[in-house]
Amino acid sequence: MSLDPAAYAFLKKYLLEGIGYDMGSGKEYLVEARLTPIAPLHGCTDATALIRKLQSQPAASLRQAIIDSMVTNESLFFRDDVPFQYLRNEALPRLVKARAASRTLRIWSAACSTGQEPYSIAIILREEAAKLGIAGWKIEILASDISTNALNRAKAGIFSNFEVQRGLPDATRTAYFEQVQQGWRFRQELVTPVRFQQHNLLDPPPSMGPFDLIFLRNVLIYFEADLKSRALARMAQALAPDGSLFLGAAECILDPNAPLARIEGAGSSIYRRKEMSHAAQLR
Numbered sequence: 001m002s003l004d005p006a007a008y009a010f011l012k013k014y015l016l017e018g019i020g021y022d023m024g025s026g027k028e029y030l031v032e033a034r035l036t037p038i039a040p041l042h043g044c045t046d047a048t049a050l051i052r053k054l055q056s057q058p059a060a061s062l063r064q065a066i067i068d069s070m071v072t073n074e075s076l077f078f079r080d081d082v083p084f085q086y087l088r089n090e091a092l093p094r095l096v097k098a099r100a101a102s103r104t105l106r107i108w109s110a111a112c113s114t115g116q117e118p119y120s121i122a123i124i125l126r127e128e129a130a131k132l133g134i135a136g137w138k139i140e141i142l143a144s145d146i147s148t149n150a151l152n153r154a155k156a157g158i159f160s161n162f163e164v165q166r167g168l169p170d171a172t173r174t175a176y177f178e179q180v181q182q183g184w185r186f187r188q189e190l191v192t193p194v195r196f197q198q199h200n201l202l203d204p205p206p207s208m209g210p211f212d213l214i215f216l217r218n219v220l221i222y223f224e225a226d227l228k229s230r231a232l233a234r235m236a237q238a239l240a241p242d243g244s245l246f247l248g249a250a251e252c253i254l255d256p257n258a259p260l261a262r263i264e265g266a267g268s269s270i271y272r273r274k275e276m277s278h279a280a281q282l283r
């Protein structure tokens, strides 16, 4: 049976209001492809019945299962390369100078999916530690996502052959991964520990900020425009005055009222708070 239009309309509104996801129109095929496989796990025959169950008995576990199935968790190590070069060569050296007194760095990977992004950051920190002179510093890496499935995979740190072949140089794979029965285990004991927690980008940022670096990559493309602006305003508040916000390579901020300005010459979509970019121009 094909998806009932009323069920589709309900799910569309539910995801928009709940997680900011703008599904658009004509995505019935996507909903069916994502929800049909999990319907029997919740005692339902098909995707329509599953959505109707969500509507009539919105249990937290069902809500989470539907969100987990509808989001796109695509990620890879050192995705797009350029932002990670910028992190290594520009952002970290500058921040380390600025934090010489507090010897503290706080980094947030705000839609971390299955962990490739925070682990890429942790690898760079370890590789640059001696050069930067950050041994003994307090470095916190927070990684969050709305999807508990993705977070569980991220915490386990086990990746398939395919996943470790995407974006990872051979030498990095050899240094930071070991082969286990289920695939390749990221050797978390070698790097700054990553703290994983569930967080919805529509909610206020985690209280442990302000963050020196925020990675918010390849997630706002799915957001409705107003909710995107709201999430970005919150990110700006959570960012240290001299911090940097990394968006996905193909993402940008078009809203002229946004409190963030693109860092020219970074070669990627990296932003700072507007008052800082103004101060930089005056210098």
Ligand SMILES: C[S@@+](CC[C@H](N)C(=O)[O-])C[C@H]1O[C@@H](n2cnc3c(N)ncnc32)[C@H](O)[C@@H]1O
Pocket: 018, 019, 020, 021, 071, 072, 073, 074, 075, 076, 079, 110, 111, 112, 113, 114, 117, 144, 145, 146, 147, 150, 199, 200, 201, 202, 216, 217, 218, 219, 248
């Ligand atoms: C395509 S992945 C991006 C992963 C990583 N940042 C990267 O660029 O490789 C998008 C992630 O955003 C998460 N996500 C979607 N809506 C969210 C929300 N409202 N709050 C937090 N995370 C969300 C999804 O669960 C998914 O893991």
